[in-house]
Amino acid sequence: MTRCAWPRRGGAMITLRGGAMITLVSAAVLAAGPFAATAVAAPPAQAESTSPGAVVANAELPQHLWLDGTGSARKLTYWTRDSADQPALSTGVVFTPAGTPPPGGWPVLSWEHGTVGIGDDCAPSVTGRSERDNGFLATWLRQGYAIVATDYIGLGTPGVHAYLDGRAEAHAAIDMVRAARAVDRSLASKWVAIGQSQGGGAAVFTASLATRYAPELDYRGAVATGPASNIVDAATLIGPGTTVGSPHITAYATYVLNGLKAARPDFDLDSYLSPEGKDLVEDAKTLCFTPLAERADGLTLGRLLSRPLAQGDFVPTARSVMDVPLTGYDRPLFIGQGTNDTDVPAPLTAKLVADMALAGTFPEVHVYAGKDHSGAMLASLADSVPFVARLFA
Missing domain, CATH: 1.10.260 (434 Repressor (Amino-terminal Domain))
Structure with a gap:
């Protein structure tokens, strides 16, 4: 596979895979297993408060919902905050790799999933994950990362899921890290956000507020592919x-x-x-x-x-509710986009990148020629795996 790099403009790195050069326009258009030994705290019967990350329920995840390479997996119900900063419940899963954690604990990836629906039965912790997502996440698990995966507020918890409410989704992803570390002492405090599609947009929101929202955690950066923006x-x-x-x-x-x-x-x-x-x-x-x-x-x-x-x-x-922030990014941000994406068309991501640049924010942008929504997500691993490794170095 060939690779060429576009010139840096104002500090933004934009790369293209596939050998074909395209122009990203800057205006939006509408487009048609056994357990390994893991230090796990006793499940609390009830959280003592509604503070962000407080765990309400902690149970073993059925093994048919595990990722390949999982050593242990638990489903949590925990408190977070909606976009009006009111307490709300979310669910999510903690996956740890098989084997012994490294000194300091497993580095953490907080996974923000793409569109599955807004009904309770659509929650990934209930129905499982697509073959695409299972393979993608198993790749990260094999790299030695623990994966914490929020369902978001309202997917399996009271209320309707506020789809594309970026701040609420970001809060759920950050508080999932807090909740996971409260029940599993094998997890490090250093973490990275990663998401696709709906979750890609959520990961960008997360990147804009992570260090301010949870200063006690060691946030390192974010990866977003096919990120929902300019809706x-x-x-x-x-x-x-x-x-x-x-x-x-x-x-x-x-x-x-x-x-x-x-x-x-x-x-x-x-x-x-x-x-x-x-x-x-x-x-x-x-x-x-x-x-x-x-x-x-x-x-x-x-x-x-x-x-x-x-x-x-x-x-x-x-x-x-939905406009992605253009400032507030204090750690590296990776954005990946396929040129043939019809779910999140390339011009929408181009406008996001251009608007960020005007505001003084310069993510590392990777463009995948000929790749559709799912194809770009999978192709991005060639770039995002070393990107994340550098964040944890």
Whole structure:
């Protein structure tokens, strides 16, 4: 595989794999096992407080949900904070590698997963993970990292999951590190955030606030592939006359609308929806991603709406929830993007990178020519594995 590096512009490193040069435009467009010995504290019957990271429940994860190479795995319920800084419950899993931890403990990766749905039955700790995610995470486990994997608030805990509420997702990922270390003394305090798609955007949010939110932890940096960003800018182009909409994009849109309502209950969602839109948005509360995309087949984005999203309070409300921060990054940030990604199109990530540069933030950007959403995630390992190794050096 060939590799060429674009010139550094204002300090940003941008690399391209696949031998083909592309131009990233800076404007958003809408696109159609046995256990190893591990020091584990006794499970608390109930957390004494709602402080971030306080553990409410701690149980062994069934082995059919383990990653390859797992030495032990436990499912936790723990306290975190939503984007309004109110206490909320989340669940998640702690995977430790087989074998003996290194001096100082296993370095930690906090995994932020991509879109699975917003219903409780969609939580990865309940249903398991895709073959893609299992292989990806097993690669990191084999490198000698413990993996802590939040489900996010509302996926298996009370309330509706506030999909793409970046601060809430980031809080859940950071507090998952706190919770994991409270029950497993084999985990080090040094950690890195890593995420894909929905979780890629969440990992960027995490990178912007990790050291301030949890100063007692040793946050080292973040890896984000196919990161959800510029969602609101894209949404302003959608109205009743919009004819664009693949099953995946339409399904994502219903989660976005539900997530905004969950994050900001005063938002008048019904005023934007057509009768068909109301039905699909309601179905999205329980249907996980694949069945929802099948349900959405043949429905364009325009058929969901009764008025344009550019009207009314959608834009200011959604910006407060979904707009990715452009500043606050005090550790290295890796962004990977495929040129053939139709779930998170390259121009959206290009605009994020360009806006960050204007604000004085320069992530390390890797572009994967010819790779789609999943392909770029897997291809990124050639670059992200050494990137993370350097963070822990």
